[in-house]
Amino acid sequence: MSALSGSPAERTDVLVVGAGIAGLTAALEAARTRSVVLVTKTSLGDGSTHYAQGGIAVASGRDDVAAHVADTLAAGAGLAVPAAVQALCAAGPEAVRVLAERGVAFDRGDDGHWSLGLEAAHSRPRILHVDGDRTGAAISAALSAAVRRSDVDVREQAFLADLVVEDGRVVGADVLLPGPDGRDVRRRFLASAVVLATGGAGQLFSRTTNPAVATADGLAAAWRAGADVSDLEMYQFHPTAAALPRPFLVSEAVRGEGAVLLDATGHRFMPDVDPRAELAPRDVVARAIAAAMGRTGGRPVLLDATGVSARLGTPFAQRFPGISALCREQGLDPETDPVPVTPAAHYWMGGVRTDAAGRTSLPGLWAAGEVACTGVHGANRLASNSLLEALVTGGRVVADLDADGPPAQPGPDEDVRTVAGPAATVAAHLPRRDLQAALWEHTGLVREAAGLAVATKLLTPEEEPVTLDAAAEVHRGTREDANLLLAGQLLVTAATAREDSLGAHHRSDHPAPPRAARRLTLRRTPC
Ligand code: SIN
Numbered sequence: 001m002s003a004l005s006g007s008p009a010e011r012t013d014v015l016v017v018g019a020g021i022a023g024l025t026a027a028l029e030a031a032r033t034r035s036v037v038l039v040t041k042t043s044l045g046d047g048s049t050h051y052a053q054g055g056i057a058v059a060s061g062r063d064d065v066a067a068h069v070a071d072t073l074a075a076g077a078g079l080a081v082p083a084a085v086q087a088l089c090a091a092g093p094e095a096v097r098v099l100a101e102r103g104v105a106f107d108r109g110d111d112g113h114w115s116l117g118l119e120a121a122h123s124r125p126r127i128l129h130v131d132g133d134r135t136g137a138a139i140s141a142a143l144s145a146a147v148r149r150s151d152v153d154v155r156e157q158a159f160l161a162d163l164v165v166e167d168g169r170v171v172g173a174d175v176l177l178p179g180p181d182g183r184d185v186r187r188r189f190l191a192s193a194v195v196l197a198t199g200g201a202g203q204l205f206s207r208t209t210n211p212a213v214a215t216a217d218g219l220a221a222a223w224r225a226g227a228d229v230s231d232l233e234m235y236q237f238h239p240t241a242a243a244l245p246r247p248f249l250v251s252e253a254v255r256g257e258g259a260v261l262l263d264a265t266g267h268r269f270m271p272d273v274d275p276r277a278e279l280a281p282r283d284v285v286a287r288a289i290a291a292a293m294g295r296t297g298g299r300p301v302l303l304d305a306t307g308v309s310a311r312l313g314t315p316f317a318q319r320f321p322g323i324s325a326l327c328r329e330q331g332l333d334p335e336t337d338p339v340p341v342t343p344a345a346h347y348w349m350g351g352v353r354t355d356a357a358g359r360t361s362l363p364g365l366w367a368a369g370e371v372a373c374t375g376v377h378g379a380n381r382l383a384s385n386s387l388l389e390a391l392v393t394g395g396r397v398v399a400d401l402d403a404d405g406p407p408a409q410p411g412p413d414e415d416v417r418t419v420a421g422p423a424a425t426v427a428a429h430l431p432r433r434d435l436q437a438a439l440w441e442h443t444g445l446v447r448e449a450a451g452l453a454v455a456t457k458l459l460t461p462e463e464e465p466v467t468l469d470a471a472a473e474v475h476r477g478t479r480e481d482a483n484l485l486l487a488g489q490l491l492v493t494a495a496t497a498r499e500d501s502l503g504a505h506h507r508s509d510h511p512a513p514p515r516a517a518r519r520l521t522l523r524r525t526p527c
Pocket of ligand 1: 052053054055250251252253346347382383384385386
């Protein structure tokens with residue numbers, strides 16, 4: 001599809017961009033008192049939320065809030081913002097109760113209570129799940145249905161081209177909508193508040209658990225508009241994506257139920273690496289897998305779940321029906337066959353910098369979910385905290401709209417770097433595949449200065465890049481490529497700037513952690 005010239009602006013109180021758990025929640029909350037337009041580039045519920053398997057982490061009772069906070073801070077490796085973590089964990093139980101009221105039927109045990117799963121780096125079981133491993137799909141379906149029943153004005157196949165900024169305030173967005181002849185028409189939506197909930201950017205890397213829509217569109221638009229972005233060097237790689245012709249996520253919950261990791265020679269290597277073995281924090285397990293693969297010529301490691309059924313007293317396929325089906329489609333039965341797995345890009349802890357209420361550095365713009373960086377995840381997100389954060393922040397941004405207070409600003413203990421960049425979209429000079437390969441190789445699980453310099457060179461155009469006018473005819477894929485390139489450049493800039501190792505950011509040339517972990521914020525200056 002391509003973008004053609006514009007049509008008159010539409011007005012609404014709140015414009016929500018994105019339709020995962022954060023966007024759907026924000027839209028539902030805002031629609032109680034305001035007019036809401038929700039735009040999404042594909043269909044309702046068609047983002048990363050749908051693919052979440054493990055579930056949603058939530059304190060299992062009042063006495064568990066402090067432990068949930070402690071686990072989140074420990075996983076965050078000193079970079080997570082304690083006040084934001086406290087606020088998130090304390091708000092969890094009520095937010096989840098509302099989610100259940102909206103139709104999410106969490107699995108229950110024989111005693112009738114919600115059954116709680118265990119995942120890595122959680123000190124106790126506190127992961128709610130639906131249909132075993134189909135939690136995200138169930139949440140997406142329930143919230144999408146609630147939005148369709150509500151007064152929210154939903155526009156699907158609506159691609160965010162850019163945010164509209166007037167006198168330093170975000171006042172709306174330019175969106176591409178399919179016109180009557182199938183070609184895109186640009187439409188301006190003006191709003192008192194814009195909520196970005198566009199998700200992540202797994203398509204930056206050659207290996208990812210993310211769906212095709214995860215192309216950094218929201219982050220790139222916010223950067224062009226002048227919003228601060230933080231902690232972009234902190235990209236989480238999930239330890240276990242199936243290394244099969246059609247890859248997919250194999251939930252950490254499988255290890256939580258007792259599956260073990262074997263290298264290609266059959267050796268169980270995690271106990272050699274960390275006393276928590278397979279349930280060590282995600283960054284530790286992912287790097288240990290990469291090292292084990294390195295020792296065996298790059299062969300994937302094996303996730304051996306053959307003991308899980310006996311341990312659970314229930315067939316594997318009953319606890320993990322989705323994973324079981326995906327394996328069987330490719331000729332493996334996890335009841336009897338170890339599954340080859342490899343790390344893959346999974347979740348961006350960094351993003352558009354916000355405070356705990358989702359307020360960005362630009363008046364008029366809020367952000368929630370993976371596109372945002374509230375500081376909750378620090379240098380390494382605790383498993384299943386992302387759905388919780390998106391849920392809680394999706395609601396919180398709406399509570400904050402009335403306040404419309406001062407923009408969020410980095411604190412004095414944060415490192416702020418300015419980076420020159422254009423306010424308009426510029427075309428990518430290299431194919432997406434080359435970008436993905438470069439980022440996987442040089443900004444993946446282990447980084448070092450020489451590789452980052454190679455990535456910088458590859459990602460820097462040699463000639464003046466072409467500006468993609470919002471009104472010009474441009475294929476959506478071309479805009480996604482431009483957004484990915486911009487996001488990749490910012491990721492490389494942040495990874496180069498942080499000369500220490502912390503959580504997911506591991507520099508082989510600077511392996512030591514910093515004396516004190518400081519957040520890193522990038523700020524655009526016009527070039
Ligand atoms: C998983 O099920 O392992 C993924 C959950 C998450 O990323 O939090």
